[in-house]
Amino acid sequence: MPIKKDIIWRVGAIYIMVLLIAILVVVRVVVLQLFEGDKWRSKAQTISQRDVVVHANRGDICADDGRLLASSLPYYQIRMDFRASGLSDAVFRANVDSLALKLSRFFKDKSAREYRNKLWNAKYHTKSNRYVLINRRRINYNELKQIKKFPLFRMGKNKGGLICEQENKRVQPHIDLATRTIGYLLEGEGKRHVGKVGIEGAFESELKGIDGISLMQKMSGRWLPVNMVDPKDGNDLITTIDVNFQDVAESALHQQLIKYNADHGSAILMEVKTGAIKAIANLGFDSETKTYREIYNYAIGEATEPGSTFKLASVMALLEDGYVGPMDSIDTGNGIYSYYKEKMRDSHYGGFGKITVQEAFEKSSNVGISKLVYEHYKNKPRSFINRLYDFRLNETLGLDIRGEGIPEIKYPDDPTWSGVSLPWMSIGYSVKQTPLQTLTFYNAIANNGKMMKPRFVKELQYHGDVIQRFDTEVLKSKICSSETLKLVKNMLEGVVLRGTARNLRNTSYKIAGKTGTAQIADNNKGYAHKVYQASFVGYFPADDPMYSCIVVINRPNKTKGFYGNQVAGPVFKTIADKVYAMTYSMHPVKDRKDQSEPKVPLSLNGNKKDLDEVFDALNFVVVNKEIPSRWVMTSRKDSIIEYKYRRVKKYLVPNVKGMGIQDALYILENAGLKVTVRGIGAVNSQSIRPGAYFKKGDRITIGLS
Template sequence: MSIRKEILSRAYITFYVLVLVSVVIMGQVIKIDTVERAYWIQRGEDYSIRKQNVEAQRGNIYADDGSLLATSIPYFDIRIDFGSEAMRDEYFNQHVDSLSIYLQRDIWPKRSVAQIKQKLVRARKDRVRSFLIARNADFTVVEKVKKYPLLSLGGYKGGLVLERKSSRLKPYGNLASRSIGRMAGDRKPLGLEMYYDDLLGGKDGLRYVQRIARGIDIPIHDLTEIDAQEGHDLQTSINVNLQDIAEYSLRQVLTEHEAEWGTAIVMEVKSGHVKAIANLGQTASGGYYENLNYGVGRLYELGSTFKLATMLALFEDQDLELDDPVSLGPGYMRVGSGIIRDSEGHPFDTTTIEHNFAISSNVGMAKLAIKYFRSDDGPDRFFKYMKQFHLKSKTGIEIPGEPEPDIYSKEERKNIPGKKGTWSSVMSIPYMAHGYELRTTPLQILAFYNAVANDGYYVPPRLGEKVMKSGSLVRMIHPNMKSVRIASESSIKKAQHLLKEVVLNGTGKNLISPDYSVAGKTGTTRINYADKDAKRKKYIASFVGYFPTDQPKYSCIVVVNDPKKHAYYGSKIAAPVFKEIVDYCYATDPNLMKVLNDKPMLASAQIQLPVYEVGYSKDFETVFGYLGLKTRKSTESEWTVILQDSTDFTLAPRAVREKAIPNVVGMGLRDALYLLENLDVRVVVQGTGKVTRQSIEPGSPINNKKIFLTLG
């Protein structure tokens, strides 16, 4: 073969080989770009360096006394990066034996030290980047692991990788659970957690991580990070003990009468701060659970509790006097196609406005409304006053989901789906006057009664009180909350007198007590009156009022829906819950207690008695019984706070929750040790006498096994 042909043949062979290689490469490129595209994209994501958000520590929610209502508990996945470039074989070989011993003692007790060492050596040999030590470990375990041989060298040399997570804990369980709420990610967010999310949530940080296996990232420490800023804390107005009493009393009544749901709310008159908000609904099994915030989110027909709004409107519009006459006739009257009846008979056909309100006559109220508000521009004036009383607007409470009040005029109903055509020029005003054909939430009508108690000044209900940071005050949430007068002074005085008369001589007589004074209004509402085929009548029982009557400190509402046994009147069902709450407030608040002896005592009669003691209930009962001293017990409780007025001692409850640090301040050392050591908490004591200070806040989760008590 000639040299020329040989060169050409080699060139052709080279050319064909290159063409074949090109075809193969192009085929692989097409295959990778089409058939295997998703696979290689996923591989790139799995082993790439990326930015990752670092979740900020969420702020705590506290009760009014600093007790924890909600807190974030950190937990960790603990891993070792045996592929870390800074981990030298000499470090590993020097510490592997002792590391195996520590891991066997604390983490893997069912494995032998030899087995653990074998796993560690194999992982080091294979340069395993994510060797799992423990999953969902708490802070105590993490602190131990950080001190282990090799791992104590840190993330570079020791290969320690901590993946931080957190869960939200409510130390008091379901207490005020719906109002405290839950944050985003815990199903549907709600309550204070949702409303104050920006404040509590803090600001997430940023770090760079490298994915070393599917779903496993490790931080790259030499790249820039932005530190997370922890959230602020929220101190609420909720009083834990008062909340407990409200829920307990409400549950007892709901269970006894087999009611569908109930709510009880307590507010401070001057500030509008909500001190307790209990909500319980019946479950399929017949028990009761806080499944909905009925106090804030449920509209209901008010019945007789709305009569105060009608009377206040009449006082503002016509300047009626309390002794003006009202005709009740035979106790019923026909209005259009309906009949308005009084719930109970009475032996008179004419009475005064004052007595008409006290006995809660539907007929008397309807006749007054027909006379002054049904004709001409009367309905317009009526709704003007409802707006003036803040009964046509939301309260603005910091719980998302509050509905608008259902109190609509003829013109407003024309533009509302489901309301068009429901106005009756004959029937609507007289029925609305005694609480039908309109709806509000329990909190909305309570805010109105609170304004009457507050001499006519309306303050919006509020749960948030302070923004805190590391125990220090950042700001007050509502520092200059303005109150607005809803009616003239003379009209308010008349309204206050009517509410007193209900308790003294009307439907609320069962609230009379020699120890305190209460003003309020009962309500009993038929809720299925439009159902002509109903097999049984359904009612809502309610009571709303305030105490003390002269200088009101608290307002309160109790609503019980559809009681099925024994009774259905507000005076028989809702009023007893109200009374339990009032009893507790008077028993535990010295400022409310009646002064029994304000005269100077003889020096010889000045006997030193315990004014404030905390301890075991049965011990106190034994001692006081032996000494023959009078005591009052506000509720059943294993632990008690002793409060003393001039002659009596009150045994008030000291709430102690499971799986939370109790409040032992004021206790003797024996009782404090009994409580804490039964929780496996190590106690360190300094000083003598009673406990004056404890190092861990009451209500905190039991993470720290040591607590310091100061006695004095």
């Protein structure tokens, strides 16, 4: 009996225990279904499903004619899945030697035996033998097509184990052409590369596109796509850069940097009417490679003391306020003048003596310009600074590209202001400007006073269709009066015709501009160690400007040269000459000659009395015959000849175009000019613009054809 009770008790205990377990299981099932169902269903889904980001293709950056400046190209890393379903021992052993030989010949970094050992060990002696990296080198698409023909790999992913990991790489086909302005990509969140510099950074949102998402389902041990939101490719950017002009600018700058052992330099070419940047070159000396390359965007980011190119603003202030005229005089003495304890010097030894305001500008007299500014503004320096602010020289340009240098023009209440601030600022010291800011100011002069915002991108395209055009933007509609513009244009032409940039003159077209030679601070050593910056900024053709350009070369070897006309000027001239040669719209169009026989002969402009005698003898009808002018211009229509005034004013260069050599020489020499004649026929060009001020004894060249 005790045994029976013991058995019953044990069976009962087991029964109760099983019952309790069953109750717990039921309760747990209810909890899972009603309360934790969503949680566990979600977890199960994450194990069997996952979202994979499908990256959009980044848009291209193109030159103004559509040529690629930056594009994303696919590159691949080769891996091998040694657990691929079709990669049996028999198949592997039959092909491993051939594959090793092919890999050795393709990558040329290891012998065939080394590759065979690597493949064999990965197959049989490595615990984790899935997706083994074959070679670290990334290959392009054409190379990938070759590799896909190798033994084993030609069998495909599942049978041969070939795994191709694609990675898009940003490349610039023209290598170093405007590379800092185009920009580059840096690693961002999730190891995704994003634009941070230059145009790549400024237009990151337009270039990057919109990523897609692929829903992957695990089926039979394999991940397969079941749904997908397609990515949207990035837009293409069409820039204002002209590849041909860019190549010219970089080549000319590079040669001059080498010639003068300079530290770095920049050159910018801008379209006058639109502000479009057609070329922008930045080259610095790389001490590691001992070559010049694009290290930094000096044109946009480096604000330095501009030196004499700033004198244009000083003269414009004087003219705008009515303090001086071009023919007013200033005594520069022996070229040395003291402001308190500081001495101002002219680069011309012995000074220029007493000269006109125009000559002071053309010859870049530090003493002349500073004395004029100091004399008229010393008791009201705020008026001078306010005028510079009116020219918008104290403001940034608001570029889309990051990193613009900050201009500096201090106000008289600045703690660092002193008695010598005004004269030194007047010649481009104690102020700071970037090359692009200086060029924008000069471009406004060429553009009849309208200051344009520099523009790097002209339109956005999506798969060839234009989706947005970027209009020109005006920063200031008029920076000064029309009268001041007329006077300073004449002065800028005079710099090339008679002043510090005479070496830039040519017979094909006119250049207007200003040289600059500034002694800059040598890092922490200050000005004690003489370091220079040479520059030239201007526009061409001066008669009808199409392009403006600036060249700045920093720290040339002073034993070889450091003046602006000598170091920077030739780069400007090379760029201008080649741009002129490549731009047919700048060449004067010659009218086609009328094939029909004219009813009256072609007459040259000249002395009215002589022309009257000829036309009376030939019995021709002359309109305006009674005009009271000693010199006349003639025009013909059918059988009629018409006279027009040809005024000759004192101290202004006469217009002798269309005259014969006898009359032209008579007028010019009686006016006080020394004349050089080139060619035969009628006068078709003169080296000094009609109406310009001149000094008795100046030389003028007239061209005949």
